[in-house]
Amino acid sequence: MSDLLERLRGRGWRLTAQRRVVAEVLDGDHVHYTADEVHARASERLPEISRATVYNTLGELVLLGEVLEVSTDGRAKRYDPNAHHDHHHLVCSQCGTIRDVHIESDPMSALPEPERFGFEVSEVSVTFRGTCPNCARA
Amino acid sequence: MSDLLERLRGRGWRLTAQRRVVAEVLDGDHVHYTADEVHARASERLPEISRATVYNTLGELVLLGEVLEVSTDGRAKRYDPNAHHDHHHLVCSQCGTIRDVHIESDPMSALPEPERFGFEVSEVSVTFRGTCPNCARA
DNA sequence: TCTTGACTTAGACATTGTCCAATGTAGGAT
DNA sequence: ATCCTACATTGGACAATGTCTAAGTCAAGA
Incomplete structure (x- = not known):
């Protein structure tokens, strides 16, 4: 940066x-x-x-x-600000904090053609939700 | 319903x-x-x-x-209202409409343990973005 | 240093969502 | 069938987030 x-x-x-x-x-x-x-x-x-x-x-x-x-x-x-690295997000459902995470497969390829409904698909984001260690303790 | x-x-x-x-x-x-x-x-x-x-x-x-x-x-x-079927979303960046879509792999398994940072991960959502046929015509 | 068009400001306004006290009512009890 | 009461609804105030505008300010090229 x-x-x-x-x-x-x-x-x-x-x-x-x-x-x-x-x-x-x-x-x-x-x-x-x-x-x-x-x-x-x-x-x-x-x-x-x-x-x-x-x-x-x-x-x-x-x-x-x-x-x-x-x-x-x-x-x-x-x-x-981490826009130049391909990543996704892990969000705490309770406090809302976010961590950047990296995943193992390419999610874009998981959407078959017939499921695109004529859209020009340009982007995909994967969001994991859960409870962070901090909130789990409370 | x-x-x-x-x-x-x-x-x-x-x-x-x-x-x-x-x-x-x-x-x-x-x-x-x-x-x-x-x-x-x-x-x-x-x-x-x-x-x-x-x-x-x-x-x-x-x-x-x-x-x-x-x-x-x-x-x-x-x-x-489609809460009982596992699905994800395809969103038009321009008009905001949403389609339900079904994907081929399980995104939850794509997040390796070291990338979970101690979170109790319970949920994952995949959102594809693009331009719908309607907005593409305009 | 001067000039100018881009930038900043304060605050009004818009949208989306939440809360509360007063009122209404669904459905069990009689 | 009627009554009771806890739960649901209402309307409007309020809160949080974001957008817009007119007037003033300033970065940077000439």
Whole structure:
């Protein structure tokens, strides 16, 4: 993620303090924040940043393919900076935290032609649900 | 779905006009309405039914395992009455409609033990995304 | 350094969902 | 058949998440 800003600048992105802090917040291992969590953390470094800017920036990062949008539960969407590695998600049904996981087979090939109903299928995501060790203890 | 009401009565459900129309709306092939769509359709038969009741009833049907809650896009959740058959979903990225699909392999077995991170994994859902024939034409 | 179009802001608004106190009613008891 | 009462429904306030707009600000090229 460190060279993300360079890559984006190369694509004509205007580099602002706000965008920088949003990118910095997303940087990290296994981070899956909601938009408001990103806003809260960005505000620690740049107190006057507005919610609208965070939403805008996240939306742009998704469009640019740098970040994945994950909506697992009908609550707030979460943003996954690990967009360049093929992976899926393991979600705790109780607390909502997400882990990236890697699976052994290619799920796309599991959908036979007659089950595609004329769709142009372009993407597949596998979501495992369960209870995380933390919630299991409680 | 026709005997749904009987099954629920057997579980101590009090049978009201409101619950009946909600169940009737959900009855059908490949129906995946949002809560407000269910409310709109239920209102045609029972004009004074309230939104709260529709939400309550849908929530109960989910708890009872008669209906599946599907949240594919961070927009409104959709309700899938096909809960008794193992299936997955094919979603149109543009218009949001959902088809039930059946796949060839068991995705649960594709997640190796070390990738479970101590979770008690209980459920897996596979979501295919693409463009439906209708939207492709436009 | 100047200029300009892109970016940011605050807050109104929209959508989806939840909660609560007051009222109504299904179905067992009599 | 009627009554009782616990459970269900209602409407509207509220909450959470996300979108939009008009006005002000600023990054970066000339």
